[in-house]
Amino acid sequence: MATIRQQVLTLYLATSALDSRVLGWSMYDGTGDQAHTTGDSDTPPYETGLDALRDGWRLLQLPVLIPPYPGEEYSTSFMKYGFVFEKLEDTGA
């Protein structure tokens, strides 16, 4: 019987376009094969978000564009363009 586990990848991109450059990345692996943590790599897994699609990652969520709150037009906070992807792996367990 198939035992499906989820891998989740978030890519933080340079613009709201999926084919823009990867600036930041996080990965969580529900199969237990890989254990990722803060500061464990200086090389992004993909050059762009589109490259992740081409490698079989399914897009789960894309960032919603929200106008700046009045008075906060010049302040900066979180990364604005986080795209969330998944892969489903059969662990066969």
Added chain:
Amino acid sequence: MIDKQHLLNSQQMAEFVARGFLRFDELVPAEINEAVMRDIDRQAIKGAPAGTPLSQCYAGTALRHMLDLPAVQGLIQSLVGEDPLFDHDAIHVREPNEGKAQGLHADSIIDLRTHFDIQLMYFPHDVPLEMGGTLLLPGSHFRRVNEMDVAAYQNMRGQIAMVCKAGTLLALHHGIWHCGRQNKTDRRRYMFKLRLNPAVRQLRLWNTQDLEPDYQSQREIYTRNARDGGVQDILSRREPWFEAASGRLEIVNRIKLWRFLTGDNEFDVHYWLGRLENKPA
């Protein structure tokens, strides 16, 4: 008052404004590092109540010797004044062969001030890459976030793992995102952190003799001519993780802080604020 030769210069201050940190490798002599390590082992390091003038802290200890080094006095005075206030200290420990790193965060809580505290991070022993080192993200200090809100970001282009020799000091703007990286060795890793609050207005506290009279005049923009290593140039450099649009706002944040620190209220970089301030009557 420390001699001017030990103060930061304007290029260093511009680096601090732009990137939110300054790094001083192997600044502290070995005998002080070794004495501090002995004090850590003996649990002999005692802080002070928040708000105590720094001059009244750590009397007679190795840490006092470290803080009294002219170069250390000079960088402290340049950033937060001659006798800043002790906020708190902490001996940060990363245990051997940890399973994971600390989450990325900014210390304390969300902080909207233009005034800034500094955090001195002192590495009293060698820190090789496999031991982790503190991870910091240059240029993150203006981002308005509340502590661990940013723990979801595991890796960012341009992040720096503090791999260093004993005696290295970091001076951080309080807003810098950082964390303790995973320690994959069989030895404990120590880092001593000291947060300091300014007790004076942070206005031209460094050695400003190197600021030329025309350093703030508007320059031609979008040309290679702007790359001259001066203050405007330093404040215009993007970090590798800056988004295309927000990266422009980060330069505006730097302009505002530089104006605050110098009183030069027409200072600009690449005309980012001058354009917006042009409102003919």
